Amino acid sequence: QKEVEQNSGPLSVPEGAIASLNCTYSDRGSQSFFWYRQYSGKSPELIMSIYSNGDKEDGRFTAQLNKASQYVSLLIRDSQPSDSATYLCAVASGGSYIPTFGRGTSLIVHP
Amino acid sequence: DAGVIQSPRHEVTEMGQEVTLRCKPISGHDYLFWYRQTMMRGLELLIYFNNNVPIDDSGMPEDRFSAKMPNASFSTLKIQPSEPRDSAVYFCASSWQGATNEKLFFGSGTQLSVL
Numbered sequence: 081q082k083e084v085e086q087n088s089g090p091l092s093v094p095e096g097a098i099a100s101l102n103c104t105y106s107d108r109g110s111q112s113f114f115w116y117r118q119y120s121g122k123s124p125e126l127i128m129s130i131y132s133n134g135d136k137e138d139g140r141f142t143a144q145l146n147k148a149s150q151y152v153s154l155l156i157r158d159s160q161p162s163d164s165a166t167y168l169c170a171v172a173s174g175g176s177y178i179p180t181f182g183r184g185t186s187l188i189v190h191p
Numbered sequence: 192d193a194g195v196i197q198s199p200r201h202e203v204t205e206m207g208q209e210v211t212l213r214c215k216p217i218s219g220h221d222y223l224f225w226y227r228q229t230m231m232r233g234l235e236l237l238i239y240f241n242n243n244v245p246i247d248d249s250g251m252p253e254d255r256f257s258a259k260m261p262n263a264s265f266s267t268l269k270i271q272p273s274e275p276r277d278s279a280v281y282f283c284a285s286s287w288q289g290a291t292n293e294k295l296f297f298g299s300g301t302q303l304s305v306l
Contacts, residue, residue: 112293114293116295122299123282123297123298123299123300124234124282124295124297125297126294126295129293129294168233168234172293177222177286177288177293178224178236178239178247179293179295180236181226181233181234181235181236182233183232183233183234184233184234
């Protein structure tokens with residue numbers, strides 16, 4: 081059973097701070113890692129993907145991957161109230177491309 | 192492109208009734224997924240198709256659930272008979288699993304309430 085674990089939160093941060101969201105996974109064969117953002121009442125949308133150990137930056141977002149520790153994280157710099165949403169971690173095993181989703185972490189950015 | 196289109200957006204039905212959810216994937220996408228989302232269990236994969244063929248239906252909770260994809264532009268998820276525990280948001284998603292593209296495009300979802 082492939083598992084993806086996230087703290088459900090809510091994680092509350094002040095506007096302008098760095099939000100750090102974490103995810104662990106059980107399948108050591110996992111090769112593809114994704115972060116989806118889901119606003120309340122809306123569908124998930126992909127914001128970051130990462131495939132290699134290390135950091136990947138895209139604007140205010142940085143994804144970090146450590147395969148040895150089976151750990152992936154998402155950092156949001158200069159958090160804005162518009163970043164308030166649930167962030168879903170998704171992991172796919174090599175060759176399958178079929179992601180397993182975590183239950184998500186609720187992020188609240190307060191002014 | 193209009194994106195993944197799901198219908199209906201909301202469905203309220205009584206226990207025991209048949210429910211049919213519909214999905215039109217993005218043109219050119221060769222994978223189609225049906226997910227169910229609840230607060231308790233998060234986003235669960237029910238079934239997925241590749242080139243209209245069901246590949247893995249191990250996530251379908253029981254025989255009351257069935258899914259079809261008669262052609263590349265249409266899929267249905269049917270629940271018969273429906274039960275209150277089936278109440279959830281059902282998402283359809285499609286993707287093109289090229290070498291570098293594993294992004295799932297989700298529809299707006301169907302909010303199902305079984306009374």
